[in-house]
Ligand SMILES: Nc1ncnc2c1ncn2[C@@H]1O[C@H](COP(=O)(O)OP(=O)(O)OP(=O)(O)O)[C@@H](O)[C@H]1O
């Protein structure tokens with residue numbers, strides 16, 4: 001049962017009758033395909049029958065996250081382990097790798113069926129299918145992660161060692177019943193993921209960023225740095241990216257405030273999107289890029305490419321970590337600096353987190369209107385402070401006043417994204433940067449999200465309220481792009 005995986009479960013490669021072998025991905029490529037070995041056939045039979053799925057999950061206590069997804073019995077894991085070990089002893093993984101996925105699956109199906117009949121395991125066709133699916137995922141894919149990766153409603157997958165897998169669905173973090181055979185299998189899968197982008201994760205380099213083939217962003221931190229086994233975090237790539245209309249439908253922003261954002265995007269304001277971890281910054285940035293004209297040349301710089309611009313003239317750049325010798329690193333700053341020599345009209349920086357802030361501000365200041373970026377901060381004011389400290393820490397010995405003037409001259413709008421306590425993501429502020437007074441940067445809010453209470457399901461209720469400003473600072477800019485009527489109308493409605 002979930003969370004109580006027995007220590008006596010046969011460890012990988014240690015099943016009676018099976019010789020010790022490394023896990024699937026690392027298995028030697030020497031054994032030719034053959035029928036089930038007699039040693040496997042002679043292995044003591046496992047428990048006579050089992051119920052692989054739908055056992056009642058333990059009732060979670062109030063303080064514990066709820067357990068969901070696929071509840072399996074202890075017996076299931078034991079039987080799977082036995083069959084898996086016999087299978088690994090039997091197949092030639094190198095040959096299997098040559099086959100297309102369908103043929104490989106067929107090959108595995110034949111051998112697994114044979115093992116099941118030799119070992120006299122009692123199970124229904126449906127149970128057998130389930131087991132086969134699981135084993136194919138282990139051998140050919142990302143093992144227990146596969147069913148989670150196949151779901152598009154999951155935002156994040158968080159694996160804290162072999163026995164604890166959390167997911168985020170609809171803004172809520174939940175504990176699942178998915179688990180790995182052991183930490184070695186988990187590490188193996190992490191290695192399989194990162195090796196696809198030519199990287200390595202092991203004890204000597206235990207931290208690694210990577211991307212799945214579908215574009216999902218991956219971070220691995222392994223032992224000895226993570227104490228309870230390898231820790232894998234995946235920000236699932238949403239196949240159908242959210243649009244501003246979707247955000248309106250979800251109540252993340254009101255229709256009229258969304259119109260204000262459209263004008264901001266169209267009239268090429270320089271925008272900074274601020275928010276906490278997972279608050280929806282990248283999603284919002286992607287939404288804002290929808291209002292870039294098709295003729296514009298856009299260059300995006302990201303640590304892991306997540307943005308999906310629809311315009312025809314887009315250059316996508318990605319940073320590179322140093323190699324094992326500590327060489328070859330290309331930082332965000334390198335990319336942003338290089339961008340300036342690529343004749344961009346707009347520069348989009350996935351996340352500003354270091355000295356590249358200076359280069360981005362300079363670009364915004366020097367004819368690259370409509371540039372955008374995201375930044376981790378809990379309020380627009382804090383975002384200003386973070387920009388200042390990133391510039392100072394970048395080693396620029398500029399007086400604070402100059403830095404602030406630079407910020408004011410570059411950033412037009414800050415949009416604040418937040419994940420509220422009910423798990424919903426909202427745009428909580430649209431704020432203008434309007435100038436300096438003495439040494440202080442002056443901002444004014446155009447739209448504020450006001451929480452008004454919560455409904456019977458615990459979901460927060462609120463409204464996007466205007467602050468009464470009808471002529472924002474970027475009015476002239478909107479007029480230049482013939483958008484002043486649209487802006488006036490949207491602000492009128494927001495202010496009602
Ligand atoms: N307004 C929204 N409503 C519902 N889901 C959203 C909304 N905005 C973002 N999401 C979902 O929330 C998850 C996190 O979003 P996103 O990647 O944009 O966050 P982020 O702030 O960029 O996170 P990080 O700080 O890790 O980069 C994604 O799965 C995304 O699809």
Ligand SMILES: [Mg+2]
Pocket residue numbers: 281282283351
């Ligand atoms: Mg992001």
